[in-house]
Amino acid sequence: MKVDGRHFCSIWVDSDGWTVAAIDQRRLPHEFVVAKLTSCEDAAEAIRSMLVRGAPLIGATAAYGVALAMRRDASDAALERACSILIATRPTAINLKWALDEMRKALSPLSPSARAASAYVRADEIAEQDVAINQAIGSHGLNLIEAIAPRKKPGEAINILTHCNAGWLATVDWGTATAPIYLAHNRGLKIHVWVDETRPRNQGASLTAWELSHHGVPHTVVADNTGGHLMQHGMVDLVITGTDRVTANGDVCNKIGTYLKALAAHDNGVPFYVALPSPTIDFSIEDGRQIPIEQRAAEEVATMTGRTQDGRIETVRIVPDGSPVANYAFDVTPARLVSGLITERGVLQAEHEALAGAFGERADR
Amino acid sequence: MKVDGRHFCSIWVDSDGWTVAAIDQRRLPHEFVVAKLTSCEDAAEAIRSMLVRGAPLIGATAAYGVALAMRRDASDAALERACSILIATRPTAINLKWALDEMRKALSPLSPSARAASAYVRADEIAEQDVAINQAIGSHGLNLIEAIAPRKKPGEAINILTHCNAGWLATVDWGTATAPIYLAHNRGLKIHVWVDETRPRNQGASLTAWELSHHGVPHTVVADNTGGHLMQHGMVDLVITGTDRVTANGDVCNKIGTYLKALAAHDNGVPFYVALPSPTIDFSIEDGRQIPIEQRAAEEVATMTGRTQDGRIETVRIVPDGSPVANYAFDVTPARLVSGLITERGVLQAEHEALAGAFGERADR
Numbered sequence: 001m002k003v004d005g006r007h008f009c010s011i012w013v014d015s016d017g018w019t020v021a022a023i024d025q026r027r028l029p030h031e032f033v034v035a036k037l038t039s040c041e042d043a044a045e046a047i048r049s050m051l052v053r054g055a056p057l058i059g060a061t062a063a064y065g066v067a068l069a070m071r072r073d074a075s076d077a078a079l080e081r082a083c084s085i086l087i088a089t090r091p092t093a094i095n096l097k098w099a100l101d102e103m104r105k106a107l108s109p110l111s112p113s114a115r116a117a118s119a120y121v122r123a124d125e126i127a128e129q130d131v132a133i134n135q136a137i138g139s140h141g142l143n144l145i146e147a148i149a150p151r152k153k154p155g156e157a158i159n160i161l162t163h164c165n166a167g168w169l170a171t172v173d174w175g176t177a178t179a180p181i182y183l184a185h186n187r188g189l190k191i192h193v194w195v196d197e198t199r200p201r202n203q204g205a206s207l208t209a210w211e212l213s214h215h216g217v218p219h220t221v222v223a224d225n226t227g228g229h230l231m232q233h234g235m236v237d238l239v240i241t242g243t244d245r246v247t248a249n250g251d252v253c254n255k256i257g258t259y260l261k262a263l264a265a266h267d268n269g270v271p272f273y274v275a276l277p278s279p280t281i282d283f284s285i286e287d288g289r290q291i292p293i294e295q296r297a298a299e300e301v302a303t304m305t306g307r308t309q310d311g312r313i314e315t316v317r318i319v320p321d322g323s324p325v326a327n328y329a330f331d332v333t334p335a336r337l338v339s340g341l342i343t344e345r346g347v348l349q350a351e352h353e354a355l356a357g358a359f360g361e362r363a364d365r
Numbered sequence: 366m367k368v369d370g371r372h373f374c375s376i377w378v379d380s381d382g383w384t385v386a387a388i389d390q391r392r393l394p395h396e397f398v399v400a401k402l403t404s405c406e407d408a409a410e411a412i413r414s415m416l417v418r419g420a421p422l423i424g425a426t427a428a429y430g431v432a433l434a435m436r437r438d439a440s441d442a443a444l445e446r447a448c449s450i451l452i453a454t455r456p457t458a459i460n461l462k463w464a465l466d467e468m469r470k471a472l473s474p475l476s477p478s479a480r481a482a483s484a485y486v487r488a489d490e491i492a493e494q495d496v497a498i499n500q501a502i503g504s505h506g507l508n509l510i511e512a513i514a515p516r517k518k519p520g521e522a523i524n525i526l527t528h529c530n531a532g533w534l535a536t537v538d539w540g541t542a543t544a545p546i547y548l549a550h551n552r553g554l555k556i557h558v559w560v561d562e563t564r565p566r567n568q569g570a571s572l573t574a575w576e577l578s579h580h581g582v583p584h585t586v587v588a589d590n591t592g593g594h595l596m597q598h599g600m601v602d603l604v605i606t607g608t609d610r611v612t613a614n615g616d617v618c619n620k621i622g623t624y625l626k627a628l629a630a631h632d633n634g635v636p637f638y639v640a641l642p643s644p645t646i647d648f649s650i651e652d653g654r655q656i657p658i659e660q661r662a663a664e665e666v667a668t669m670t671g672r673t674q675d676g677r678i679e680t681v682r683i684v685p686d687g688s689p690v691a692n693y694a695f696d697v698t699p700a701r702l703v704s705g706l707i708t709e710r711g712v713l714q715a716e717h718e719a720l721a722g723a724f725g726e727r728a729d730r
Binding site: 028029030195197198199200202205206209210212213214219220221222223224225226227228229230232255256257259260261263264267293301302303304305306307308309313314315316317318319320322323324325326327328330331332 | 588592667683
């Protein structure tokens, strides 16, 4: 998508043909900085420090990390070492394991002399496949948005609410939840997006708002508390979020607070959709209540980082010193509250049969 | 309640017998500063700038503002002038108008020479009446908490979630939503409070957490997004919030985000109670949908103020420059989601008959 009028992906191979370039997402929205990754360790550190984040982008970064490792040393030992360094960065990320398995599968049978070139080819494919999946999600989601358009008065925008960042920055391009939005906007539909701030890490305010702003999509940032009020007053036509994991029965694990928006959507008859690439479906878990919920550092809630009026980046504490803080990172939205799952193979009911029917080859594994 | 082991009210008359002292709530939680108000204009500015906030405390501050005015000039013209300066500070606050009407009623019939002393007496009474109402709310709410205690294993805390600050800082003492909590804690019940941060103004993180911390009530600050997850996992026994206005049918207007917590409580069978002094009931409005919702400055969402590691108070911007922001301050929780209203005359069903039955003298006006 666009940044200052120019098309960008979140990760790419630089013009020298081997350095990996990635947007440093820790610096957004206040600074646009491109980081150069020149070693497997750089790639691992980029994932660990959340210079890159979002399941699909983490997968692509890990694949390029293997390619950077192969360029220095393409031995079997170096391949295994690269994979074990990279898998340790965010051990619960589904796409990370998938991408490393793919790289190992592609490179192991080759002679070391052929591995570096092939690693870049396979990493490029993984990145391109992500873009293709998101475009497919976009076109299926576009149908949902287009179905709302006839109900609107001339000049009236279709209002979509989203939570967290399942945008192009979380993927290689297009995003998952945002792919239908960008596609609809590019087609000339009048779209307006309510962007949940998404405390505590503020991915909505700092990443989704930044993305939409640079691509020219009208939007408004709101506190996470606001969505229910907006839905009560007919100001939301559709909710689309991403997800970190969908269980076999269609339960949706996503950023903390998603469940509250799903409840409000249900209470007000607003459709609530979740966009996801199929690798996000975890057929090994039947029910969302079985997903362990990551607890993250208290500092993410107790402090906030931003830009001072004179341009410095500062972190300020907002909770009194004596007060404990808890930071649950995700919650589970029960399938009964989900209107549908927007996948690369179409919009599916959030239920076992529909998911297994569309992705039988994965369900049977 | 206690601050550093000493009992404080949010407002009081100083030892000189006439200066009005109030805790400067804009400086909390990082600095504890007592402001001295020596004129009606000081009192008006304290309300306007939110040095004091919370409907009952605004009412008491306005009453003392009239007393300060009478001390300088007790003429009829000065009385009217004081009331008109004070009413203009937060024109929608119900208690502000009530307190000024009370002061006018008490002082108008008196000769100017008697007004200053009587004004302090009446202002003291208004403050004391607030304390008495909150203590009554506390004792009715305590019954609800005590009813939960037998279900707990030995040593297990009763978990109460609250949103925003309906604490002693919002009143003269005890608070509304917190009165049952302080009373239960003082009686030796094992209580733990989940404190919603309450974006965008962070009254939970900066005021409720500070209050509870100083009074020694165990608590944990969470992002507003968290409450649904906590309730899904049986980690909340009871929700108690305050309210800015309850309509005749029992709909509850309160800080934005309250509705989302009520939905989650309903979905998980968690009792959802609202604590209020009866002047908060607006019998002139039947239905919450008729309440106009205040929109406040975008800056409250786009920026955050806190303390840097080296102790400076800084305001940082957290939303990209190009992104619009909306700031709806309140939402309405429909009566159907409210388990009961904790008033000074007991716990009432959130419905017209129950409210009119308990407060018939006001319903008939």
